[in-house]
Amino acid sequence: METLKGKIALVTGGNSGIGYAAAKELKAQGAEVIITGRRKEAIDKAAAELGVTGMIADQGQVSAIEELAAQVKDQYGKIDILFINAGVLELTTIENATEAAFDNVIGVNFKGAYFTLSKLIPLLNDGASVVFLSSNTASTSGANSSIYSSSKAALNSIMKIAAVELAPRKIRVNSVSPGPIKTEIMNKVGFDEQQLKDVTEWMIGRIPLRQIGKAEDVGKMVAYFCGEAASFITGAEIIMDGGMSLKA
Template sequence: METLKGKKALVTGGNSGIGYAAAKELKAQGAEVIITGRREDAVQKAAADLGVTGIVSDQGKVAAIEDLAAQVAEKFGKLDILFINAGVLGGASIEGAKEEDFDYVMDVNFKGAFFTLSRFIPILNDGASVVFLSSNVASMNAANASIYSSSKAAINSVMKIAAAELAPRKIRVNAISPGPTQTEILNKLGLDDASRKGLDDHMISKTPLRKLGTAEDVAKLVSYFSGDAATFITGAELIIDGGFSL
């Protein structure tokens, strides 16, 4: 059943991982989908594989976000679904943090996500759905994770305020907070096979459901938040981590 037929959706960071899976699911549900990413080759390949539109855009730069909004408005008109997914990993201990570490994470995860919402509000249809990709670490307190965790906690705060501000237009704003999820981003940690398996085994051991999540698990929630079944849900954070944060 195509529950999103006739709707237009934008997925930032849609060339891999959760963004790719979400774009695939939204398209399967009937939506017309646009994906973005920083690397032209990756964006165009993903767009071709998915059968969607790809636009190169860096969420870490406000000027690029504004240009993206202008392109989308000119070529596609107004949107019904905005999945603000693009994000980066990074951080250090508070004592050892460098300004460039802080700026790298915050420019994409918080500032970029904030201004993506800000600049796209004028081209959202009334009754549209906005979904932020947050993280279960937004409400956890692991050592050496202060920058990344803070970026996601800030997003959750903005999400709730945006839900209040946009409610008069019936625009719903929610967040999905995954825990340990098997995505391409874990392969960018530079670990060898043994170390990577050790990391997976450790995360699984800490998860009550004894497994890692998948990008497809998150994608289904993005689709749910974007459809008619969720028209009375706004300002909500849904944690999907197999019980990791219990």
């Protein structure tokens, strides 16, 4: 059903994983979709596959976010849906953390997300929907995840304050917090094949539903937040982790 027909949606980090799945679902429900990413080749390929518009933008650079906002304003004027999805993952103990790792994760996941919202608020139509991609790690205390978890906890805080600030314009702001999802992000951490297998088995062992989540499921939840059925929901965090956080 094209429940989002006539809506214009912007998905950051839309060339792969959850962003790609969300863009596909939003388009299937009738929205006109724009995806962003850092690499032109990847964005062009994803945009062609999805039948959407691709724009190059590094969400870790405020100047690039400002350029993106100007480009969106010039081509579309206003948008109705903003899915702030772009993010990076680095795992390290607190003792061994480097400034470079800290700046990379916080720069994209927190600072980048913050200013993506900040710079695009003027382009949001009244009644628009904003969705942050957070993580169930925002409310758990796993070893080696201090920087990443902190960045996602910060997102949930921004989400709630933005929900209050934007409520007078009937703009709803929510977040989706997945647990382990089958995407390329784990491969980018640097695990070899055996390490990835071991980590996957460890995660499944902690999930009551005994499975890794699918990006498509998260995409459907993002689309739900953007539709009429969620018109009275704002400032909410939905945890999608197969019950993993219940055992944390």
